[in-house]
Amino acid sequence: MRRSVFIAGLAAVPLVLGMGVFGTGRKGSITSAQEKMSTMEVKIDNFSFGPVTLKVPVGTTVTWTNRDDIPHTIVSTDDPKAFKSKVLDTDEKFSSTFSKPGTYPYFCSIHPKMTGKVIVQ
């Protein structure tokens, strides 16, 4: 009995993973009841934002993930600031939804040489 549960569990893993990939691959399909939404990711590695410039459609939620061993922030350079994260330690995330078209430059306020921008079209 125990064995069969185990096998079933194993079989379920790729299924769940597959759904996960499918779900994010077809952005917005799950939340079709609401207005079309999508998410995009920016990874922080080696003191840099990747991609440095991210182009997204209006309504996109951008999520930054800090994958460095050192904390970083995501702070808009506009005045007033369009967005500002708290300090992100390793593997912590910050999200911001972009509802208006435009160019949104930002930087890490701890390591100001780290800059990036989100272009919303």
Place this chain on the structure above:
Amino acid sequence: MSDKKKDELLHDHNNDGVNRRGFLKCMAWAGTGAFCVMQGGVLKSYSLSRLLELNTTEANGELSFVQISDSHMGFNKPANPDVAGTLKAAVDKINGLTAVPEFMLHTGDISHLSKPEEFDTVDQILKSAKPKDVFYVPGEHDVLNDDGKQFLERYGKGSKGSGWYSFDKKGTHFIGLVNVMNLKAGGLGTLGHEQLEWMEDDVKHLKHSTPIVVFAHIPLWSVYPEWGWGTDDSAQALAYLKKFGSVTVLNGHIHQTMQKVEGNVTFHTACSTAFPQPQPGKADSPGPMKVPAEQLRSVLGITDVNYVQGQHALAVVDSSLA
């Protein structure tokens, strides 16, 4: 590196360094701190691992103090899972000095994430050090989320602005500067107009023969701007110090020892008590460098500085914790 001259070590015990231009740097991973001795108006700095080689004449001056830096309390990644242990090791070395230093300077990044318990831990560990006075300047890790409010409450009593101040000890004028606030996108460390004006006024009435020691977190000279290792408006600050015969600048931030002698000014960065960082441009980023556990303590340390009147030279040597 092909340029061997650039990696030359400066172990200058002969007080002949002041007219030597160029980039002399100690790239050996040695010393989280410095033992500093003021002798005759000139500051000398020794790595703790070399203290046994010092004779009493060298170790004794009008004034001696210790510089430690970048404790990053709260950091727990593989580069050093025990930053409290390595800070304690630094304190043990300080307590092992035959002449008890007058005080300690901490050149910032006391904490890793500006958390109260991180500051508490450092305060607790430093209480066991024989020198009782500690003078701090903030690193960027100490002013996260609250624009430095907590730092000022804890360490900034009697300071101006975001935490700058000066004091005198046995004829030497010390200036603690803050260059980690209001950083601008794409830029380096910043002192800002208000602080520069204060500094100009602070040194205006001092005699030219007064030895000056400036300490701040981010280097006040251009170590490697590509990684943000420099301060945008430091030239203005240094211009106010041109009239003085003996100027020493002590910084942290880059987690390695480097030195530069330029005219009357000697620049020196201290190692971290927590983890080493790569040499400029020698890695993809300035992130923590992982070294084998048995080597870690050899790349961490404290810096001692010793000051001698009447000679215009500075020697800085860092000692490792090993």
